[in-house]
Amino acid sequence: MGERLGLGSIPIGKANVVALVPVGWPQAVEETLTVSDLAGRPVIGTYANEPLGLEVDRLISQANVHLDIVVRAHNHNVAARLVEKGVGAALVDSVTAAYISQYHGSDSFVVLPVESATRLPVKAIYSYEHPLNDNAKNFIDIFRHCYQRLVA
Numbered sequence: 587m588g589e590r591l592g593l594g595s596i597p598i599g600k601a602n603v604v605a606l607v608p609v610g611w612p613q614a615v616e617e618t619l620t621v622s623d624l625a626g627r628p629v630i631g632t633y634a635n636e637p638l639g640l641e642v643d644r645l646i647s648q649a650n651v652h653l654d655i656v657v658r659a660h661n662h663n664v665a666a667r668l669v670e671k672g673v674g675a676a677l678v679d680s681v682t683a684a685y686i687s688q689y690h691g692s693d694s695f696v697v698l699p700v701e702s703a704t705r706l707p708v709k710a711i712y713s714y715e716h717p718l719n720d721n722a723k724n725f726i727d728i729f730r731h732c733y734q735r736l737v738a
Contacts (some may be wrong), residue, residue, distance in 0.1 A: 595709040602680040603703035606669040606695045619698040621645040628674030630665045631655035637706045
């Protein structure tokens with residue numbers, strides 16, 4: 587995601603693209619997944635107006651494959667919960683996958699790294715009209731530190 591007029595960003599870190607695959611699917615026993623592995627299976631899709639959606643579209647184009655998108659979700663957590671309910675598989679960021687696995691259990695799906703995926707930027711976004719005060723800067727520093735420990 588490039589800079590937008592009137593908005594600034596501060597880099598926090600990077601997130602991996604992972605697949606949430608329902609238990610019982612043949613792909614669930616693999617160690618990694620390619621986008622082509624999802625062909626012929628129901629998939630919870632993303633939108634191309636955000637970094638994850640752009641990366642998913644790039645992977646689909648690179649693989650030259652058609653995916654059976656049964657529903658699209660703007661919210662990655664919603665996509666993960668739909669996988670949990672058995673709607674299909676989803677490509678999400680690794681932070682969402684860690685959250686859904688820890689707080690909702692992962693008895694119904696497995697998390698697999700996606701081959702050829704680019705790491706996604708994680709940024710703090712702010713308005714130039716409202717410069718960051720010291721509290722906001724401190725919060726961002728603490729968040730960056732916690733995030734780096736989370737993904738280490």
